[in-house]
Structures are given as C-alpha cells and as structure tokens.
Amino acid sequence: MNKSKKTSKNINLTNSHYYFNRELSWLEFNRRVLSEALDTRTPLLERLKFTAIFSSNLDEFFMVRVAFLKEQVKAQFSQQSIDGLTPQQQLEAIYQCLHPMVIEQHRYFEQVLKPEMVSHGIHLLNYVDTTTEQRSYLQKLFQKKIFPVLTPLAVDPSHPFPLMANLSLNLAVVVKAPNTGEEKFARVKVPNILPRFISLPQELQPNNGKVNYWTGVAIEQVIAHNIEALFPGMIIKEYHLFRLTRDADLELAEEEADDLLLAIQQELRKRHFGGSVVRLEIQPSMPTAVRQMFMSEMELTESDIYEIDGLLNLKDLMSLMKLPLPQLKDPAWTPIIPxxxxxxxxxxxxxxxxxxxxxxxxxxxxxxxxxxxxxxxxxxxxxxxxxxxxxxxxxxxxxxxxxxxxxxxxxxxxxxxxxxxxxxxxxxxxxxxxxxxxxxxxxxxxxxxxxxxxxxxxxxxxxxxxxxxxxxxxxxxxxxxxxxxxxxxxxxxxxxxxxxxxxxxxxxxxxxxxxxxxxxxxxxxxxxYRKLLVSPVNMRTRIIDLIHREITHSQNGNSGHIIAKMNSLVDAEIIKTLYEASQAGVKIDLIVRGICCLRPGVSELSEKINVISVIGRFLEHSRIFYFENNGQNEVYIGSADWMPRNLDRRVEAVTPVEDVEIAQNLKNILTILWLDNRQAWELQSDGSYIQRHPKQEEQERSSQNTLMAKVN
Structure with missing residues (x-):
C-alpha cells in the first residue's frame, strides 16, 4: 500500500490539535508588526509608523473579532472553533496573549522610542516638563482654540451616564463642591477634530545646542492641565484619561431591507454610539471607584480593561510621518511606468x-x-x-x-x-x-x-x-x-x-x-466558467481539484509542488487537503502574511509544508497560486484568500495566467519572496514565528528591496 495513503488513515485530519486558532494567529501577525517597531534596523519614523499600525490593527480586532466572540458568549453559543476552543475560551486566550504585548508596546515607546526621538530632534513633551514660556503659550492656545470646543458632561441623577463615541479619548474628572464638599463626576471628550499633538513654535523649541525639528505636546495633557476652566468655582480633585472601543460590525437583515443603501446608513449611525463596549483603556492611576463605575455602566469585566502606562492611542503617532525628515524614513520610492x-x-x-x-x-x-x-x-x-x-x-x-x-x-x-x-x-x-x-x-x-x-x-x-x-x-x-x-x-x-x-x-x-x-x-x-475560478460558484472545488492533481502526480512517482501566496489561510477543508498532499509527498510552500490556521512541520502530517510571513514597508496583499502540474506549470492570481468567507460568502474571481512569460514572472516573484532573509518569518509547529536572519557570510535579501531594484 502507498505509504501516504496508510499515513492518511492513521491520522485524524480533523483533530483540533492540527489547527491554530484564527484569533490567536492574527495576534501573532500583529506581534510581527510590532517587531518592526522594535527592530533597530528600521528607520526611526518607520518604527513609529509600525507602532501606530499595531494600535490601529488592534482597534479593528476589538471592534470586529472580539465583539463577535462576546456576542457569541452572550448568546450562549458554545460551538468550538477549528482548534477546539469555545468563544469564552478564545476570549480568555486573547486576554492572556494580548496584555503582555500591549505592555511591551507602550513600555518600548516610552523608554526607547521617545528618547531616540529626542536624540534626533523630535520632542514629544509631557506637559509637566514644559518650561514657563512653553506653558504660557499652551495656556493661551487652550483659551483661544481648544476651550471653546470642549463640552463637559455631568453624571448625576439628573444627567445619566453619557453616550460616548467609539474610539473616543476622554477625561474622567472628579470635582468637589467647595460649599458642601460633595464630589461629582464629569466626562470631557478630547475633540478629534483638533490635532492630537500641538506643535510649539520654533522660538520655544528646546535650547540644547542641537538641531530641533519638532516639539509638541499631546492635546489631552493641555486640556487636563487647564481643566479648571471648564468647572469654575469647583475644586478639581482628580482626572483620568480613558478610551473606549465599541462593537462596530454592521448587523444587516438584507433580505428584509427594502433599501440596502438606507439600511446601511442607519446602521452606520449606530456604529459610533450604539455598539456595546468591548474594551476600555485606562491609566493605572484611575482609582477603583471610578474604574468600578465604568465597569458597571458599560457592562465590562476585568479582562476588558487594559491599563496603559503612558500615552493612549498610539495610532496617532502616524501623524509624525509627515515630518520632513527623509533620513529617518525608508528611502523614497516612486513606482515606475511599465x-x-x-x-x-x-x-x-x-x-x-x-x-x-x-x-x-x-x-x-x-x-x-x-x-x-x-x-x-x-x-x-x-x-x-x-x-x-x-x-x-x-x-x-x-x-x-x-x-x-x-x-x-x-x-x-x-x-x-x-x-x-x-x-x-x-x-x-x-x-x-x-x-x-x-x-x-x-x-x-x-x-x-x-x-x-x-x-x-x-x-x-x-x-x-x-x-x-x-x-x-x-x-x-x-x-x-x-x-x-x-x-x-x-x-x-x-x-x-x-x-x-x-x-x-x-x-x-x-x-x-x-x-x-x-x-x-x-x-x-x-x-x-471557461477559465475563471469564481466564488461562491466553483472556486472551492477547483482549488481542491488542483491540490488533488498534485497529489496524483506525486503518487504516480512524479514531483508535486505548490506555492501559494495569500493574506490568510483559514479554511478547514483546504487545510485538510493540503495535509493530504503533504502526506502524499507534495512539497508545499505557503507565503501567508496574516492568519494561518495550518500547523506545519508535524511528523507524518505536514512535514512537507513550510509557511513564511513577509512583513515590510509595503503590505503584502497579492494572491498568487502556483501548481507544478508535472512540469506543465499553472499560475493563478485573483482576489480570494483561502478563507470560508472568500470561498462561500463573497463574490471573488481568480484567473489562470496563460502567457508563459508572465506565468514565469509570477513564479519568480514567489521565489524572491521565499528567499527573503530580512523581512520573512517562519511559522513553527507550535504556532510561534521566528524571523529569518542572514546566515554567516550570506547577503541580506529583502524581497521588497529586491523587487524595487528589479523594476528600475
């Protein structure tokens, strides 16, 4: 009997142990994004950019994926994921994985990136560290441009707990009446129509004998240190910054909607204020009483709270990319004309x-x-x-x-x-x-x-x-x-x-x-269709047929080889078929930027499968699929990842590339990506990723740099 067939019978390919959790795999992707921010080989402003991208990615993750899991828990939905976890277990695993990552991000920004910014003439000051002249300027600017925009909202029996916008940055203010000593609570929203970082004029730049390119202060600190202007006659006892994230996925009963356009417009209004809160970011100084009030009003648990020591909402660091400092960025790239x-x-x-x-x-x-x-x-x-x-x-x-x-x-x-x-x-x-x-x-x-x-x-x-x-x-x-x-x-x-x-x-x-x-x-x-692979019509069956064809070639004594590049690999049926191909001796090289639920390198299951992820200055978004086909190579490109949503719930199109020269060019692109030893990460059988580095006497090969040089 063919050994691959015997092995296939001995292993249960649906065993949850052979699949990674999609949410935890996505967090590993975002960890790779964060690693670019921590990598000293990356120019400083690019590291700030990756810090911002990490935070922006997390916002969407909470608004969509965490919100989805919390809804499942609320509905007492107990069906297990591909890796055998219930929704509640997934939420607990996310919490355990993500909290240390967020702490690392903020600690690195405060302790490493900010001092490095200073050494390059970029000063993001804390308000308490400003000089008398700088503070005077900020106070005048507050009165003229910030104060008129602010609206304090009281919270008491006659003022119910206010609705707060998704992703809004806010100040929780505790004030005391001087005549009665009664403490009251108010909320002040940091207006997002104003710049997050307030620039100081050139004459107020630090005078340290070095060239200074930019100096600024976060707007919430300016508001906080002038907060008494909003509560005249009251004693400001304390204030605490916080930020909340809501469920922002649209829920549409399309079949019942007479006008899809109108239905979506109505749902969008709900997104900003109507979704349940799924995350609350606070500073460690927030007292227990205020923290408990938030948890009660927003129906949160301790695992929904993320303590941030330092600046909240680091995705606003992206604005610093506008600074005219090319020496602190990747070399400029202008796409060439074909x-x-x-x-x-x-x-x-x-x-x-x-x-x-x-x-x-x-x-x-x-x-x-x-x-x-x-x-x-x-x-x-x-x-x-x-x-x-x-x-x-x-x-x-x-x-x-x-x-x-x-x-x-x-x-x-x-x-x-x-x-x-x-x-x-x-x-x-x-x-x-x-x-x-x-x-x-x-x-x-x-x-x-x-x-x-x-x-x-x-x-x-x-x-x-x-x-x-x-x-x-x-x-x-x-x-x-x-x-x-x-x-x-x-x-x-x-x-x-x-x-x-x-x-x-x-x-x-x-x-x-x-x-x-x-x-x-x-x-x-x-x-x-004559040529196209179309979802949800024939794409799933055609892809599985193409993999089975490689299996047949391998079982007939010929070589089998698949190279597939995509954003995410989640679909259980395709993963199972790839396992069967590996057992049959087919070599499988997967270039998966984000989520990968396939477990490579498992003995007698996926020994022939290798997976890398490439994270660089450009977001790897192309989908390219190569099948060796016993020497009659076939290459496909298109819009679909190998995920259930792409194969079953979206209209997608993937086309064969029949021009031999173009097909070879696409194969060359895949090869360049596969040989990357600068921005490529190898997925291990335990779910972790290890970044490739040039071996001794080996040249550094950045696939994206190689492709830029290739077209010039």
Missing part, C-alpha cells in the same frame, strides 16, 4: 494618444500585460486603462467592481466622464466594505447622479472581486478587454500594498467576465 506603457507618457506622444495604433488597447492586443504594484505605477496603468476607455469613441461599455476606493479618484472621474459621453457604464459597489461604507455611499451617489448604473451587490454576499470589463467596437467585431487583479481600485493604497493585475483581451476571459457581471447585475444562475 515598460510597454512608457511611450504614452512621452510629451511627443500625448497629442496622438487616441490614435488607433497608439492606445493601451493596441498594447494589450499584442500580448497580455502583467502589472505589479507598487513597484509599477497604478496611475500609469490601471487608471490609464480606464481613462482611455472612458474617452475612446470606439468603447461601447465599461463595467467594473469597486470595493474600496477614494471618492476623488481619477477612476471615479473617468467613469462619470464615460457615462456623460453616452457610454454604458455599470459599477458594482460594495456598500458592506467594512469601515469604508460611508465613503462608498458618498461616491456611489455621485456616480448615480452622473448616469452610471450603480448596483449594490448581491444579498448575502460581499462583492470583493477586482475586475474591469471594457467592450470595444473594432471594425466589424466586438473585442472585450479585461483587468483582473488582487487589489482594490484605490490609487492611495496602490502605493502601499503589493498587488498584481492582468490586462488581457483573451476571448475566454472576456466572455467569463461578461457572464460574471450578468450574475452581479441581473438574474443569473451561472455555474460554469
């Missing part, structure tokens, strides 16, 4: 850009075009494609999906211009793109008012796929041009996220996208 598109940007060619022989469509007709952002310019490729389609008189229709974009983007302007010129323009807008709902509503309305056909996706499914279809009249024929990508149509994130995209006019892809758009905009039960 070589086959460079002639469009030569001044001598601009006048003839609409000519039949000199447009992006003629380039795509010659050969498929691979785009790799942010190494290659998004504006000079994807935006150019849509802009030329909008003004080309031969283009009849433009259809695209929009998940996250900016309302002032060139893409929105191009779509409006296309509709106003009489072209058929249809846009599938995903209103349920988490935390981008308000932005999406704004520009969806703008598109509709300009004559664009706007569709708000499908009931019960998020439209997450990244696709564009352009229909063009060419002589007596209709030709369809497509863009299928891994990233959002957002020029801002295209400079920060690594993504790939394919421009093509292959007939099968055009026909598949036509069917997919009909599925999204009309009534369609399309179940078969």
């Amino acid at each position: 070589s086959r598109l460079r002639h469009f940007h030569q001044p001598s060619k601009i006048a003839n850009i609409d000519g039949e022989e000199n447009n992006i469509f003629s380039v795509i007709q010659q050969k498929d075009l691979l785009l790799h952002h942010p190494y290659e310019s998004f504006s000079s490729s994807v935006e150019l494609f849509i802009a030329q389609a909008a003004r080309d008189p031969h283009v009849l229709a433009i259809k695209m999906t929009l998940y996250r974009t900016s309302g002032d983007s060139d893409i929105i302007s191009s779509l409006i211009a296309a509709a106003e010129s009489g072209k058929q323009v249809a846009v599938i807008v995903e209103l349920k793109a988490r935390f981008d709902e308000e932005n999406n509503i704004t520009w969806a309305n703008k598109l509709e008012q300009s004559g664009v056909h706007v569709v708000y996706g499908l009931v019960g499914l998020k439209t997450h796929t990244k696709i564009v279809l352009v229909v063009r009249q060419e002589s007596d024929n209709i030709r369809r041009y497509v863009h299928i990508g891994t990233g959002n149509y957002n020029a801002k994130t295209a400079n920060l996220y690594t993504d790939v995209g394919l421009l093509s006019c292959r007939e099968d892809l055009g026909a598949d996208l036509t069917d997919l758009f009909n599925y999204l905009t009309g009534y369609s039960c399309q179940e078969a």
Whole structure:
C-alpha cells in the first residue's frame, strides 16, 4: 500500500490539535508588526509608523473579532472553533496573549522610542516638563482654540451616564463642591477634530545646542492641565484619561431591507454610539471607584480593561510621518511606468494618444500585460486603462467592481466622464466594505447622479472581486478587454500594498467576465466558467481539484509542488487537503502574511509544508497560486484568500495566467519572496514565528528591496 495513503488513515485530519486558532494567529501577525517597531534596523519614523499600525490593527480586532466572540458568549453559543476552543475560551486566550504585548508596546515607546526621538530632534513633551514660556503659550492656545470646543458632561441623577463615541479619548474628572464638599463626576471628550499633538513654535523649541525639528505636546495633557476652566468655582480633585472601543460590525437583515443603501446608513449611525463596549483603556492611576463605575455602566469585566502606562492611542503617532525628515524614513520610492506603457507618457506622444495604433488597447492586443504594484505605477496603468476607455469613441461599455476606493479618484472621474459621453457604464459597489461604507455611499451617489448604473451587490454576499470589463467596437467585431487583479481600485493604497493585475483581451476571459457581471447585475444562475475560478460558484472545488492533481502526480512517482501566496489561510477543508498532499509527498510552500490556521512541520502530517510571513514597508496583499502540474506549470492570481468567507460568502474571481512569460514572472516573484532573509518569518509547529536572519557570510535579501531594484 502507498505509504501516504496508510499515513492518511492513521491520522485524524480533523483533530483540533492540527489547527491554530484564527484569533490567536492574527495576534501573532500583529506581534510581527510590532517587531518592526522594535527592530533597530528600521528607520526611526518607520518604527513609529509600525507602532501606530499595531494600535490601529488592534482597534479593528476589538471592534470586529472580539465583539463577535462576546456576542457569541452572550448568546450562549458554545460551538468550538477549528482548534477546539469555545468563544469564552478564545476570549480568555486573547486576554492572556494580548496584555503582555500591549505592555511591551507602550513600555518600548516610552523608554526607547521617545528618547531616540529626542536624540534626533523630535520632542514629544509631557506637559509637566514644559518650561514657563512653553506653558504660557499652551495656556493661551487652550483659551483661544481648544476651550471653546470642549463640552463637559455631568453624571448625576439628573444627567445619566453619557453616550460616548467609539474610539473616543476622554477625561474622567472628579470635582468637589467647595460649599458642601460633595464630589461629582464629569466626562470631557478630547475633540478629534483638533490635532492630537500641538506643535510649539520654533522660538520655544528646546535650547540644547542641537538641531530641533519638532516639539509638541499631546492635546489631552493641555486640556487636563487647564481643566479648571471648564468647572469654575469647583475644586478639581482628580482626572483620568480613558478610551473606549465599541462593537462596530454592521448587523444587516438584507433580505428584509427594502433599501440596502438606507439600511446601511442607519446602521452606520449606530456604529459610533450604539455598539456595546468591548474594551476600555485606562491609566493605572484611575482609582477603583471610578474604574468600578465604568465597569458597571458599560457592562465590562476585568479582562476588558487594559491599563496603559503612558500615552493612549498610539495610532496617532502616524501623524509624525509627515515630518520632513527623509533620513529617518525608508528611502523614497516612486513606482515606475511599465515598460510597454512608457511611450504614452512621452510629451511627443500625448497629442496622438487616441490614435488607433497608439492606445493601451493596441498594447494589450499584442500580448497580455502583467502589472505589479507598487513597484509599477497604478496611475500609469490601471487608471490609464480606464481613462482611455472612458474617452475612446470606439468603447461601447465599461463595467467594473469597486470595493474600496477614494471618492476623488481619477477612476471615479473617468467613469462619470464615460457615462456623460453616452457610454454604458455599470459599477458594482460594495456598500458592506467594512469601515469604508460611508465613503462608498458618498461616491456611489455621485456616480448615480452622473448616469452610471450603480448596483449594490448581491444579498448575502460581499462583492470583493477586482475586475474591469471594457467592450470595444473594432471594425466589424466586438473585442472585450479585461483587468483582473488582487487589489482594490484605490490609487492611495496602490502605493502601499503589493498587488498584481492582468490586462488581457483573451476571448475566454472576456466572455467569463461578461457572464460574471450578468450574475452581479441581473438574474443569473451561472455555474460554469471557461477559465475563471469564481466564488461562491466553483472556486472551492477547483482549488481542491488542483491540490488533488498534485497529489496524483506525486503518487504516480512524479514531483508535486505548490506555492501559494495569500493574506490568510483559514479554511478547514483546504487545510485538510493540503495535509493530504503533504502526506502524499507534495512539497508545499505557503507565503501567508496574516492568519494561518495550518500547523506545519508535524511528523507524518505536514512535514512537507513550510509557511513564511513577509512583513515590510509595503503590505503584502497579492494572491498568487502556483501548481507544478508535472512540469506543465499553472499560475493563478485573483482576489480570494483561502478563507470560508472568500470561498462561500463573497463574490471573488481568480484567473489562470496563460502567457508563459508572465506565468514565469509570477513564479519568480514567489521565489524572491521565499528567499527573503530580512523581512520573512517562519511559522513553527507550535504556532510561534521566528524571523529569518542572514546566515554567516550570506547577503541580506529583502524581497521588497529586491523587487524595487528589479523594476528600475
């Protein structure tokens, strides 16, 4: 009997021991983000950036994942996760894992990063350490610009405990009436419409004989030290800073909503104030009585309280990235124009850009075009494609999906211009793109008012796929041009996220996208596609079939090899199939930036599976899948991670890359990432990650630096 088959029978592949918890795996991802902040090889301002990202990530984690678990506990939902934990056990594990991490983050910022900032002329002062002149300036600024904005809210029998906005920074103030000695409680919100850090003028910079670039004070300290102005005649007994986080996930009964747009607008109003509190950040000095009052009013337990010794809400450190100090940042990077598109940007060619022989469509007709952002310019490729389609008189229709974009983007302007010129323009807008709902509503309305056909996706499914279809009249024929990508149509994130995209006019892809758009905009039960892997239609079965094909090759005595790059790997069925492939001898290399529930390196289970995560200056966002296929290599790219939500609850599209040269380029990208020994972390069988370092006499290989050098 084949050894792999025997092993498979001896091991229960559904055993919870062989899977990592998704929430704890995500916390390990955020630990890797924090490690970039602690890494002295990272420039100082970039370390502050990673500190801010760590905090921002945690905000979303609590608003969505912790809130979800707490709701399950409240509903007495006891079903176990993939790794065998109940919701309550997961919450306890999160608490045990996260508290030390948060303490480490804040201790490192206060004890290491702040002094290092000072050594580079950046002074984030504590109010108590300011000079008399600095304090005088801050007091005058408080009276003129801060005091008029503040609103103290009393809490007593006639003033109920106030509603407090999600992620708001507040001061809990205890005052005493001088005539009666009665103590009263009030809350003062730190206004988020004002800058978090107040800059001091140049003449008030520290005079230490060194160059000083910036000096400032946190606004909450300025408010706290002038708090008596808000309570004239009262004695200020004490004040304490706190910050709360609410459940911010939208709950929509889509089937019952007559107007999805209106329903989401109503839910967004609830997000800021209506969700239950899931985390309270306080300073250790907060007395027990005030702490207990918060816990009682907000229905919190001790595990929901996070004591922060120092500055709260470190994600505001991101604002310091604006300082004009390039020596403290990563070297500046300007995406290059793809070589086959460079002639469009030569001044001598601009006048003839609409000519039949000199447009992006003629380039795509010659050969498929691979785009790799942010190494290659998004504006000079994807935006150019849509802009030329909008003004080309031969283009009849433009259809695209929009998940996250900016309302002032060139893409929105191009779509409006296309509709106003009489072209058929249809846009599938995903209103349920988490935390981008308000932005999406704004520009969806703008598109509709300009004559664009706007569709708000499908009931019960998020439209997450990244696709564009352009229909063009060419002589007596209709030709369809497509863009299928891994990233959002957002020029801002295209400079920060690594993504790939394919421009093509292959007939099968055009026909598949036509069917997919009909599925999204009309009534369609399309179940078969010529080339595309589409969720929730055929993607799950196709991926499993591709893995099984590698198993068959290996069992027949040939080599089997899978390389898969994605954001997260959670799906139990796919993980089980990967275990089967490993047992059959298939080599599996996984590049998973974030959550990975697969346990690698387990004897007789996953010995052939290796997992790395790459954390660098760019967010690794592309999804690329390579299957050796007994020498007939197949490479796929698309929008889907291997998670239940991507495979079952979202509309996703993954395309095969049939151009041999492009497929090899994608394989090369995977190889460069796999060989990284600077920003790569190796997942261990116990769930921990170990960062790679150059071995003795080995050159440092940063995959992102390599890819920047490669395109130049």
